[in-house]
Amino acid sequence: MDNGLMDALVLHGVGDLRFAQVPIPTVSEGQVRVRIGFCGVCGSDILRIFSKGTYSFPTVCGHEFAGTIVECGKGVDEFRPGDNVVVFPLIWCGKCAACESGKYVQCNDYDYLGSRSDGAFAEYVVAPKENIIRVPDGVTLEEAAQTEPAAVALHAIRRVKESLVGKTVAIFGAGPIGLMVAQWARIIGAAQVLLFDIVPEKLKLAQRLGFECVFNSAIEDPVEVTNTQTDGNGAHVCIEAAGVPETYLYALESVRRGGSVVLLGNPVADVTLPASLISQLMRREVSILGTWNSDYSVSGNDDDWRTVLQAMASGTLDLFPLITHKVPLVDGTDVLNMMKVKSEFYAKVLIHPS
Numbered sequence: 234m235d236n237g238l239m240d241a242l243v244l245h246g247v248g249d250l251r252f253a254q255v256p257i258p259t260v261s262e263g264q265v266r267v268r269i270g271f272c273g274v275c276g277s278d279i280l281r282i283f284s285k286g287t288y289s290f291p292t293v294c295g296h297e298f299a300g301t302i303v304e305c306g307k308g309v310d311e312f313r314p315g316d317n318v319v320v321f322p323l324i325w326c327g328k329c330a331a332c333e334s335g336k337y338v339q340c341n342d343y344d345y346l347g348s349r350s351d352g353a354f355a356e357y358v359v360a361p362k363e364n365i366i367r368v369p370d371g372v373t374l375e376e377a378a379q380t381e382p383a384a385v386a387l388h389a390i391r392r393v394k395e396s397l398v399g400k401t402v403a404i405f406g407a408g409p410i411g412l413m414v415a416q417w418a419r420i421i422g423a424a425q426v427l428l429f430d431i432v433p434e435k436l437k438l439a440q441r442l443g444f445e446c447v448f449n450s451a452i453e454d455p456v457e458v459t460n461t462q463t464d465g466n467g468a469h470v471c472i473e474a475a476g477v478p479e480t481y482l483y484a485l486e487s488v489r490r491g492g493s494v495v496l497l498g499n500p501v502a503d504v505t506l507p508a509s510l511i512s513q514l515m516r517r518e519v520s521i522l523g524t525w526n527s528d529y530s531v532s533g534n535d536d537d538w539r540t541v542l543q544a545m546a547s548g549t550l551d552l553f554p555l556i557t558h559k560v561p562l563v564d565g566t567d568v569l570n571m572m573k574v575k576s577e578f579y580a581k582v583l584i585h586p587s
């Protein structure tokens with residue numbers, strides 16, 4: 234801070250991540266500077282750092298974060314230093330048709346903190362005041378740092394327009410996002426939430442969160458399990474939350490007549506659909522829904538982000554058990570490498586300034 238420098242994990246090229254000192258970003262009019270409390274590691278960060286790269290180098294990754302305002306630029310009257318806040322990491326253009334209708338994640342000329350611009354694997358981030366929401370009292374920065382993925386999970390469930398009350402929701406993939414979707418399904422009133430994964434620790438974590446219908450798909454066939462649990466009818470809603478060919482097929486094969494399949498996981502490979510399955514999806518008039526990112530509103534109160542923060546404040550959404558690692562920036566490279574090679578079990582990994 235003294236010399237105008239801060240710690241950060243700087244990505245210089247694919248796989249070339251360095252703990253370094255970089256200039257502290259300065260605020261312009263209408264912006265705030267946030268000292269990072271915690272920044273979660275997203276699956277997409279691992280892909281960016283180790284295989285896909287970012288739009289330009291060097292870049293600081295990290296888009297799931299919460300922190301405390303330390304400086305407000307000119308024209309920022311809504312916030313004050315000391316406010317705990319979360320930051321919507323997508324900076325929209327404000328000029329395109331999508332922006333005009335408030336669908337910021339569909340903006341066709343956006344910037345993004347943590348991929349196109351510098352993000353929060355650092356001590357400080359600067360963001361426009363329009364992207365800031367105050368964290369409610371009683372919500373910790375560890376929880377608030379999970380607002381972004383929890384909003385993504387909520388958005389996926391909200392893509393299904395029919396009420397979930399009394400319904401069966403089957404989730405294929407029990408990573409952090411899958412477990413968040415499961416919590417939303419329960420909050421919204423699903424009678425039965427079925428969770429599938431092949432990693433026993435993930436299934437144990439799901440049980441700790443109070444989910445009883447948890448199955449290892451390496452041992453039990455998810456399609457059979459879903460049919461058994463639903464009197465042979467299939468699930469009303471199937472959520473694909475792993476992005477691997479098997480889980481796409483499970484989700485599409487396990488959905489009932491008139492049901493919905495939501496595609497949420499980041500696809501990692503091509504998928505081949507048997508003609509018989511396509512025919513079944515047609516006959517069953519299944520809705521296949523894409524979901525992308527989350528809805529954010531500058532002044533609304535029921536967008537995905539505010540709904541998440543309210544659910545955290547009321548205690549209905551419990552994200553603490555998901556945190557398996559809290560790591561200082563200086564050890565960030567090690568933990569990201571661990572996640573890449575999966576040498577330890579992890580769910581949500583949080584990185585914080587030293």
Ligand SMILES: [Zn+2]
Pocket residue numbers: 275276277296297381382
């Ligand atoms: Zn993410």
Ligand SMILES: [Zn+2]
Pocket residue numbers: 325326327328329330331332339340341342343
């Ligand atoms: Zn736009």
